[in-house]
Amino acid sequence: MIELAPNHKYGLPIAVPVMPASGTFGYGEAYHDLVDLSLLGAIVTNPVSLRPRRAAHGQRIGVRADHFVVHTGWPSPGLHRVIREAGPVWRRLPVPVIVHLLAARPVDVGRAAAHLSGVRGVRGLELGLTEDLSFAEARDLLAAAAEEGDLPVIVKVPFSRVDDLAPRLAQAGADAITLMSPPRAVLPVAGGEAGGQVARFMRGRLYGVALFPLLLNALSRWAGKLGVPVIACGGIASPEDALACLTLGAAVVQIDALLWRVPWLLNSVARALVQSQPQPDTEQDDVSADQGAMEANL
Amino acid sequence: MARRQTATLRTLRPVPPVWEIRLDLEYAPGAGSYVLADLGGPVREPLFPSVVDDTGFCTIVPRGHAVTRYLPGTPIDVIGPLGQGFRLSAAGYVPDRLLLIAEVDELPWLQPLYQAAPSVALVVEATTRGRLPPPARFPPTLELTLVTRDGSTGYLGPLESDGPTPVGIECALPRVRELVAWAECICIAGDMARYPALARLVQEVRFRPQTDFAQALVRVPMPCGVGVCDICRVTTRHGERRACVDGPVFDLMDFLE
Numbered sequence: 001m002i003e004l005a006p007n008h009k010y011g012l013p014i015a016v017p018v019m020p021a022s023g024t025f026g027y028g029e030a031y032h033d034l035v036d037l038s039l040l041g042a043i044v045t046n047p048v049s050l051r052p053r054r055a056a057h058g059q060r061i062g063v064r065a066d067h068f069v070v071h072t073g074w075p076s077p078g079l080h081r082v083i084r085e086a087g088p089v090w091r092r093l094p095v096p097v098i099v100h101l102l103a104a105r106p107v108d109v110g111r112a113a114a115h116l117s118g119v120r121g122v123r124g125l126e127l128g129l130t131e132d133l134s135f136a137e138a139r140d141l142l143a144a145a146a147e148e149g150d151l152p153v154i155v156k157v158p159f160s161r162v163d164d165l166a167p168r169l170a171q172a173g174a175d176a177i178t179l180m181s182p183p184r185a186v187l188p189v190a191g192g193e194a195g196g197q198v199a200r201f202m203r204g205r206l207y208g209v210a211l212f213p214l215l216l217n218a219l220s221r222w223a224g225k226l227g228v229p230v231i232a233c234g235g236i237a238s239p240e241d242a243l244a245c246l247t248l249g250a251a252v253v254q255i256d257a258l259l260w261r262v263p264w265l266l267n268s269v270a271r272a273l274v275q276s277q278p279q280p281d282t283e284q285d286d287v288s289a290d291q292g293a294m295e296a297n298l
Numbered sequence: 299m300a301r302r303q304t305a306t307l308r309t310l311r312p313v314p315p316v317w318e319i320r321l322d323l324e325y326a327p328g329a330g331s332y333v334l335a336d337l338g339g340p341v342r343e344p345l346f347p348s349v350v351d352d353t354g355f356c357t358i359v360p361r362g363h364a365v366t367r368y369l370p371g372t373p374i375d376v377i378g379p380l381g382q383g384f385r386l387s388a389a390g391y392v393p394d395r396l397l398l399i400a401e402v403d404e405l406p407w408l409q410p411l412y413q414a415a416p417s418v419a420l421v422v423e424a425t426t427r428g429r430l431p432p433p434a435r436f437p438p439t440l441e442l443t444l445v446t447r448d449g450s451t452g453y454l455g456p457l458e459s460d461g462p463t464p465v466g467i468e469c470a471l472p473r474v475r476e477l478v479a480w481a482e483c484i485c486i487a488g489d490m491a492r493y494p495a496l497a498r499l500v501q502e503v504r505f506r507p508q509t510d511f512a513q514a515l516v517r518v519p520m521p522c523g524v525g526v527c528d529i530c531r532v533t534t535r536h537g538e539r540r541a542c543v544d545g546p547v548f549d550l551m552d553f554l555e
């Protein structure tokens with residue numbers, strides 16, 4: 001078992017260090033024909049807000065070469081409807097559910113955390129922060145989630161704020177830190193007049209395999225130094241990528257939107273990580289040896 | 299059920315200005331539904347059928363699309379069939395009189411319905427005559443109505459508009475109304491932005507059409523196909539719906555404003 005919230009009164013033990021990233025897997029069952037859920041460590045839900053939110057207007061995806069930008073505005077049916085519709089599913093799932101909360105105001109986060117604390121199947125919260133939050137605002141959101149509910153709180157840190165927020169939020173009481181939300185990016189998109197003569201642009205979250213080296217950079221700087229488990233997220237596209245994250249000190253990996261192309265990547269990563277787990281008596285030596293080699297290279 | 303399958307690329311041929319590819323596939327999508335194909339990009343692409351038969355389906359891709367460089371025999375990983383396609387027997391019986399309405403670029407997705415009823419009428423709209431397929435490409439059993447935006451052939455479009463008509467050119471709207479009154483079922487493929495106006499037109503002629511009397515295909519990017527990414531959300535009068543699982547074929551009246 002991997003303990004994702006060692007400092008929390010109930011903890012958040014998971015059997016396998018793999019889960020889908022928020023916003024990529026729905027609320028639990030959408031992929032049940034293609035993914036063996038029992039092989040995963042947990043499910044992370046799509047972002048949930050206390051009140052319903054509508055989708056963003058305009059173009060929502062731009063694809064270019066090996067990467068793509070998504071801008072959905074994080075639509076959400078609202079917490080009550082999510083609990084009503086997904087709650088019965090969560091009860092049946094063979095793995096714990098981590099609900100990803102869209103962090104807006106502390107009072108909303110607190111209320112959502114309190115509601116979710118009594119929902120069967122839900123074993124943790126992941127707080128999604130926007131890039132523009134100050135540390136004090138982020139800390140207040142974290143405090144609201146932790147104090148109003150009794151679930152472990154993971155904080156997902158925006159790509160551009162890792163150095164600034166990750167260590168301080170870990171100190172402020174986050175049970176685990178997810179590194180990282182996708183970077184914001186702008187893509188020129190097809191269209192406009194006369195065969196694309198007039199350029200249009202779209203801004204959104206960037207996904208693609210090129211995020212992976214950025215993730216490794218963040219892990220090499222922070223995993224093992226935060227004092228809480230780190231969840232790696234960004235551009236992981238193979239079991240080897242996932243292993244590299246664990247070697248650099250991540251406790252768990254999340255597969256992001258790349259799983260839309262290969263949903264069963266979740267299972268192949270899970271199998272590979274389970275198989276690669278060293279025998280208990282050699283585990284420490286192997287990992288520290290690997291880490292030592294990696295640190296020397298870095 | 300979201301099923302993973304391996305399709306085999308059987309043939310590719312240019313049909314200017316696009317390419318037609320044929321995929322052999324055990325479970326092929328029906329008219330208006332789709333499969334998500336892994337064609338080498340970072341996200342899957344929805345492929346809608348332009349022809350469906352027992353061993354697979356044909357689809358249309360733009361000139362220069364990556365798949366046009368594949369060799370026949372190439373295996374392609376697909377998920378599907380997915381989504382709700384056209385539902386011709388929604389009323390509990392197969393209609394005798396089917397009306398198809400398409401903008402020319404979306405016409406391929408109605409092609410599998412050309413022989414779906416004893417009487418099928420087709421209205422095709424293009425900007426100008428040169429954009430319309432040659433009449434020989436249509437089966438003779440189809441009752442064909444051509445509409446051009448510039449009046450270069452057929453009726454003058456847009457087909458839902460009753461603006462002023464130059465002398466000697468007939469406006470499409472009366473003809474379309476006549477066909478809407480005649481039809482027992484209507485299937486539409488076009489620009490979604492026009493669906494509210496088309497819904498109003500159908501409502502004017504049929505007053506209170508039954509559910510799915512008129513159905514409209516919504517083609518938007520659908521990278522996940524299972525309702526998790528929220529990229530394909532469309533606004534209907536019942537709120538937001540996901541084209542990938544709630545559609546991509548919707549009751550046209552869902553777009554009434």
Ligand code: FES
Pocket residue numbers: 519520521522523524525526527528529530531540541542543
């Ligand atoms: S394609 Fe992802 S929700 Fe529809």
